Amino acid sequence: MRIEARGVYRKSGKHPILRGVSLAVRGGGAFVVLGPNGAGKTTLLRILALLDKPNAGEVLYDGRPASRFSGAERTALRRRLGFVFQHPLLLNGPVIANMRYALKLRKLPAAEDRIDRELAALGLASKKDLDVRLLSGGEKQRLQLARAMVLEPEVLFADEPTSNLDPVSARTIEDRLRKMAAAGKTVVLTTHNLLQARLFGAQVFFLKAGEIVQQGTAFQVLENPATLDVAQFSSITNVFHGRLVRADGESFLEIGPARIQVASGLDEGPVAAIIRPEDILVSRDPITSSARNHFSGKVTFVDDLGMVVVLQVACGDLTLRATITRTSLREMGIRTGDEIVLTFKASAVLLFPEE
Amino acid sequence: MGYFLEGLKQALRLLVPPSGEVLEIVGLSLLVSGAATALAAAVGVPFGLWLSLAEFRGRRVLVSLVQTALSVPAVLIGLVVYILVSRRGLFGFLGLLFTPGAMILAQALLALPLVTALTLAAFQGPAREGRDLAYSLGASRGRMLGTILRQGRFAFIAAMITGFSRVVGETGMTLMVGGNIKGATRVMTTAISLETMKGNFEIGLALGIVLLLVALVVNVFLQMCQGK
Numbered sequence: 001m002r003i004e005a006r007g008v009y010r011k012s013g014k015h016p017i018l019r020g021v022s023l024a025v026r027g028g029g030a031f032v033v034l035g036p037n038g039a040g041k042t043t044l045l046r047i048l049a050l051l052d053k054p055n056a057g058e059v060l061y062d063g064r065p066a067s068r069f070s071g072a073e074r075t076a077l078r079r080r081l082g083f084v085f086q087h088p089l090l091l092n093g094p095v096i097a098n099m100r101y102a103l104k105l106r107k108l109p110a111a112e113d114r115i116d117r118e119l120a121a122l123g124l125a126s127k128k129d130l131d132v133r134l135l136s137g138g139e140k141q142r143l144q145l146a147r148a149m150v151l152e153p154e155v156l157f158a159d160e161p162t163s164n165l166d167p168v169s170a171r172t173i174e175d176r177l178r179k180m181a182a183a184g185k186t187v188v189l190t191t192h193n194l195l196q197a198r199l200f201g202a203q204v205f206f207l208k209a210g211e212i213v214q215q216g217t218a219f220q221v222l223e224n225p226a227t228l229d230v231a232q233f234s235s236i237t238n239v240f241h242g243r244l245v246r247a248d249g250e251s252f253l254e255i256g257p258a259r260i261q262v263a264s265g266l267d268e269g270p271v272a273a274i275i276r277p278e279d280i281l282v283s284r285d286p287i288t289s290s291a292r293n294h295f296s297g298k299v300t301f302v303d304d305l306g307m308v309v310v311l312q313v314a315c316g317d318l319t320l321r322a323t324i325t326r327t328s329l330r331e332m333g334i335r336t337g338d339e340i341v342l343t344f345k346a347s348a349v350l351l352f353p354e355e
Numbered sequence: 356m357g358y359f360l361e362g363l364k365q366a367l368r369l370l371v372p373p374s375g376e377v378l379e380i381v382g383l384s385l386l387v388s389g390a391a392t393a394l395a396a397a398v399g400v401p402f403g404l405w406l407s408l409a410e411f412r413g414r415r416v417l418v419s420l421v422q423t424a425l426s427v428p429a430v431l432i433g434l435v436v437y438i439l440v441s442r443r444g445l446f447g448f449l450g451l452l453f454t455p456g457a458m459i460l461a462q463a464l465l466a467l468p469l470v471t472a473l474t475l476a477a478f479q480g481p482a483r484e485g486r487d488l489a490y491s492l493g494a495s496r497g498r499m500l501g502t503i504l505r506q507g508r509f510a511f512i513a514a515m516i517t518g519f520s521r522v523v524g525e526t527g528m529t530l531m532v533g534g535n536i537k538g539a540t541r542v543m544t545t546a547i548s549l550e551t552m553k554g555n556f557e558i559g560l561a562l563g564i565v566l567l568l569v570a571l572v573v574n575v576f577l578q579m580c581q582g583k
Binding site for chain 2: 049081089105133147
């Protein structure tokens with residue numbers, strides 16, 4: 001099914017939540033609505049799933065506008081869609097009753113084998129007869145997904161399905177959704193986690209204050225963020241405010257006394273900059289490289305994140321964070337207080353004009 | 356104190372085994388208040404449910420009106436019903452005054468705002484959640500409403516019982532429109548009121564005990580429902 005939103009506008013009281021959102025979701029694969037809290041992600045998803053109506057604009061399903069649907073047509077269309085709410089909505093009673101109720105609502109036969117298969121796929125086989133009140137948050141969310149899946153929707157909407165869940169539940173849910181997308185069905189999920197968007201290899205719509213500010217593949221959005229807001233999703237550290245200046249045909253970012261060579265077509269003036277920690281090379285001694293920026297500084301913090309380690313380095317007035325692997329850390333024997341050298345390319349600096 | 360205990364003894368004698376008169380009065384009480392509650396529920400539950408789901412201008416005003424209706428005194432409802440069903444009234448041709456019909460009507464009007472407000476309060480959250488849940492699973496409109504009632508059935512029962520308790524214990528209004536006619540419109544509360552004035556405490560006490568028992572049974576039933 002092809003779902004298309006055209007200028008969707010929705011307000012709550014007098015406050016606009018969605019300010020003219022247009023997007024198209026073509027059948028098959030994963031789509032991610034990414035954005036900060038309060039951007040309108042949930043509202044957008046609810047409208048696309050026919051749970052709410054826009055105040056203005058139109059949503060088309062296979063080219064047919066939703067506003068012209070009769071009640072019966074809306075119901076018929078909803079039967080091809082599924083929805084997983086951020087806070088699981090379950091019926092009081094045992095796990096199995098929730099699964100059966102979904103089939104009963106649709107007057108489908110109680111296909112116990114299908115129910116068992118979905119519960120097993122989400123690791124709930126042993127919880128079948130448990131009252132839903134006794135489930136953990138992660139199990140509730142998994143049950144909600146299993147219940148949606150047993151109806152075999154063509155398009156599944158999932159509103160932040162893994163936020164605040166334990167890692168096992170989050171992983172189980174992600175796997176099930178990815179399997180669905182890989183099977184040629186459509187999955188539309190909201191998240192404020194870019195890593196999750198990347199995991200799905202999805203088409204990303206970045207929503208900010210009720211407007212889509214950028215869309216593209218997760219990779220494109222990550223590598224070429226259109227605005228500072230988008231960029232800050234992939235890197236919340238090493239954000240600087242300075243001035244862009246040009247000298248001798250080269251561009252520089254001046255942050256206080258520090259001067260960083262950049263590659264940018266922007267006009268001179270105030271800019272915001274982001275240098276991703278993973279784009280910074282760490283070494284004991286200065287290295288020969290085509291990279292234009294070298295800073296030496298003192299390690300002030302070593303944050304062990306497991307697979308990788310983030311070093312906080314004071315280079316004069318500039319504090320930079322750089323990511324290295326745990327192996328490199330060990331090999332170089334870096335400790336707090338050590339003098340090290342940071343190297344990065346001019347193109348590693350992402351710049352955004354500021355007023 | 357002695358004559359209170361004497362009255363209590365006589366009251367128990369009236370109850371075990373129950374006298375025909377007591378049975379008749381209790382039966383009519385339950386019938387009138389039960390019918391009134393059912394009538395109030397038939398209108399109040401759908402109305403309350405609709406109010407908890409609907410989104411329109413003036414919804415708040417309507418909700419305030421329902422809440423205001425909660426504080427309308429019973430005698431005022433009695434007066435209005437009296438005027439409506441008295442021979443010269445709008446519904447005078449029905450000949451309802453001083454019949455159980457008039458009592459049911461008045462008690463239903465008394466219970467209506469209560470049942471509506473309780474339904475509204477109980478379903479404010481569950482109604483929207485139930486609608487989301489049912490619609491997300493592709494339910495039709497009818498099944499969606501069924502899902503909400505299933506999710507909120509305890510709240511629904513509580514609304515019923517509160518409404519019933521309110522009307523079964525009402526006296527003044529029921530007396531006004533019913534007339535406390537022996538064998539026709541005499542119910543527990545009006546009987547207690549009359550017998551007490553006549554000095555027949557034993558009948559009053561016997562009926563008082565029954566009233567308490569009714570309340571007890573009804574509440575135990577509710578507790579059992581919620582415990583399950």
